[in-house]
Amino acid sequence: MKTQHRRRSPERRARHTLRPLTLVAALAVTGLALAGCTGQGSGGGSDDQPDASGKVTLDFWNGFTGPDGPALEKVIEDFNASQDDVEVKANIMPWDTLYQKVLTSVAGNDGPDIIAMSASRMPQFASQGLFEPLDDYYTDADNDTEALATAAVDASVFDGVNYGVPVNFTPMMMYYNKDLFSAAGLDPEAPPTTWDELAGMVPKLTVDENGDGQPEQFALALADHETVPVFASLLWGTGGSIANDDGTKSTLGDPESIEALDFWVSLIRDQKATQIGMSGADADKLFQTQKAAIEVVGPWMTTGFDEAGLNYGLAKPPAGPSDEAVLADVVSMGLPAGTSDAQKEAAYEFFAYWNSAEGQTTWADGSGFPPNRADVADKVTASPYPAIFGAAEVTDVSKTLLPGVASGGPIMETIFNPSVQKALNGEGSVKDIFTDASAQVQAELDK
Numbered sequence: 210m211k212t213q214h215r216r217r218s219p220e221r222r223a224r225h226t227l228r229p230l231t232l233v234a235a236l237a238v239t240g241l242a243l244a245g246c247t248g249q250g251s252g253g254g255s256d257d258q259p260d261a262s263g264k265v266t267l268d269f270w271n272g273f274t275g276p277d278g279p280a281l282e283k284v285i286e287d288f289n290a291s292q293d294d295v296e297v298k299a300n301i302m303p304w305d306t307l308y309q310k311v312l313t314s315v316a317g318n319d320g321p322d323i324i325a326m327s328a329s330r331m332p333q334f335a336s337q338g339l340f341e342p343l344d345d346y347y348t349d350a351d352n353d354t355e356a357l358a359t360a361a362v363d364a365s366v367f368d369g370v371n372y373g374v375p376v377n378f379t380p381m382m383m384y385y386n387k388d389l390f391s392a393a394g395l396d397p398e399a400p401p402t403t404w405d406e407l408a409g410m411v412p413k414l415t416v417d418e419n420g421d422g423q424p425e426q427f428a429l430a431l432a433d434h435e436t437v438p439v440f441a442s443l444l445w446g447t448g449g450s451i452a453n454d455d456g457t458k459s460t461l462g463d464p465e466s467i468e469a470l471d472f473w474v475s476l477i478r479d480q481k482a483t484q485i486g487m488s489g490a491d492a493d494k495l496f497q498t499q500k501a502a503i504e505v506v507g508p509w510m511t512t513g514f515d516e517a518g519l520n521y522g523l524a525k526p527p528a529g530p531s532d533e534a535v536l537a538d539v540v541s542m543g544l545p546a547g548t549s550d551a552q553k554e555a556a557y558e559f560f561a562y563w564n565s566a567e568g569q570t571t572w573a574d575g576s577g578f579p580p581n582r583a584d585v586a587d588k589v590t591a592s593p594y595p596a597i598f599g600a601a602e603v604t605d606v607s608k609t610l611l612p613g614v615a616s617g618g619p620i621m622e623t624i625f626n627p628s629v630q631k632a633l634n635g636e637g638s639v640k641d642i643f644t645d646a647s648a649q650v651q652a653e654l655d656k
Contacts, residue, residue: 265555266296269542270311270321271376272304276512280575281376287571288562295555297323305435315339315545322552323559328364328539329438329610329617331372336615340372341544341553347371352561356582364539364609373541374560377578379598380537380607381439381505383526386519389414389426389502400503400524404446404472407503407527411482414502422481429483430501433633434626436489438610439505441625442536444469445608446529451625456614457654461625462647469529471639474632485633507538508577508594523597525606537607579604616653624649 260266273281278301285297300321302310307326311334314320326334334340347354347362354362358378365373387397393413401407407428414428433440444450449466452459460466476482484495489506496504497517504510505526514521526535542563544556562568566588569580574591579599589595597603611617628646632639 264294264296265551266298267322267552267555267559268300269297269323269325269559270300270302270307271325271540272302272307273325274301274303275509277509277576277578280572283575284563284568284571288559288568291562292558295558297559312339320545322548323542323544323556325376325540325542328373328375328541329612331365331541331543332367332613332615333618334543335367335370335372339546341546341548342370342372343374343544344371346374346557346560349557352557353565356584357564358581358583358604360537360604360607360609361539361581364612365541365543367613367615373543375564375581376540376542377572377576378537378539378581379507379578380535380603381437381442381507381526382535382598382603383503383505383524384496384510384514384521385503385524386496386499386501387522388520389499393502397522400522401527402524403527404529408476408480411476411480415481417481424481424484425500427481427483427495427501428503429477430487430492430495430504431477431483432487432489432492433485433629434488436492437507437536437538438621438625439536440473440629441610441621442534443473443529445532445534447472448531451620451650452611452614452654456611456617459647459650459654461650462644465531466647467640467643470629470632470643474629474639477633478635486630505536508579508598511577511594523594525603533606535603535607537604537609539609614654616656620650620653624653 269285271281281301282299285299289296304326307324308330311320311324311326331340346352357375361375361378362371364375364378365371383400385400390397390400393410395410395413401410411428414426415424416426417424419425431440441451444466447465447469449463449469450460451466452461477485483501484491487495492501492504493506493510493513495501497510497513497519499519525533542556542560544553548556563572564581566582566585569582570585570588572578573580573585573589573595577592577594577598579595580586580589583599586596586599611620614620624646628642631637632642636642
């Protein structure tokens with residue numbers, strides 16, 4: 210027999226009204242040329258009304274292709290079993306595939322009913338009118354949103370409106386290979402806590418066995434594209450950044466930012482601290498195959514590192530000379546613009562379950578991600594990693610990159626990452642490259 214999770218009151222159902230922004234309006238805003246694509250009303254791919262039995266089915270696109278995928282599917286399975294009104298079906302695909310498909314599929318009315326994506330990407334889509342505002346989700350006390358981490362909730366706010374509900378909130382931690390530390394004569398229980406300490410370890414952890422100038426082992430596995438923006442977050446160590454807090458002014462060319470970039474580019478170019486030109490997957494592989502001693506990444510890699518038999522430790526990334534801010538990543542769930550009342554009501558039921566004590570305990574136990582709410586920490590017992598990634602000393606200094614900046618995605622993909630690659634390849638001075646990049650960032654912010 211199924212148990213009933215909870216039911217909305219008729220008054221609550223009546224409060225949900227269809228937003229006036231249709232997909233056609235959204236496309237008018239974006240100016241996108243999508244010849245042959247039609248469709249209004251529901252932005253999702255499923256029927257927008259309950260079936261004959263009264264059940265609403267929701268197609269949930271997400272990119273949890275790693276060991277975290279089964280944990281996500283377990284929460285969905287539990288939700289589906291908890292009630293009879295809504296069925297969520299997970300459609301898991303690589304993140305880059307999801308981002309490539311979202312625009313055209315939503316425009317063609319054959320896209321998802323629920324979309325999970327990095328909260329840092331949501332302002333870009335929200336600014337184009339492709340997402341449904343979700344502020345009413347947060348004003349409904351039934352959804353218990355007061356229990357959620359503020360940073361997780363705020364990450365999907367754009368122009369004063371919240372367009373997402375968090376799937377996860379996780380800081381990036383430093384994994385380090387204890388065996389490689391021991392082999393280098395370093396204390397395997399004493400990872401670097403500052404940039405200076407790290408710089409002092411790099412010559413010992415970088416190994417060029419045959420002296421050909423191409424190390425067989427690197428101190429770091431640090432990607433410069435197709436990855437979580439670890440490199441960009443390193444600017445915070447000196448008080449630098451890509452843009453100011455409200456996203457109106459480029460700060461990439463400020464002295465603090467140049468100082469940070471100079472340090473890291475010099476460490477990589479002069480001391481060969483990491484292999485140049487790696488994607489995130491390349492960096493994961495370098496660390497996983499024990500050809501790099503340190504990687505800063507999220508808990509989704511823990512299972513892979515365990516399966517590789519690595520003897521690793523976890524610690525907060527080294528602090529910069531003036532700041533110890535830690536990069537955090539938030540994945541949020543959004544709804545396509547024009548979602549019907551029935552689908553929105555059903556999605557809200559799922560969102561509330563996902564972030565309930567029950568849902569978050571299952572998610573954290575299965576994925577290793579810290580829960581979105583602190584009040585279930587003592588219930589997460591199957592994995593030690595949620596406590597490590599969710600420790601107060603880590604989350605208290607965690608921050609997201611370019612929150613609420615609509616052009617954040619283009620800035621990273623077309624300006625910051627290519628500029629980093631130019632600097633790492635010696636195609637100009639760090640100051641010149643990033644002074645020019647700063648002007649390009651400002652042009653994006655001014656659009």
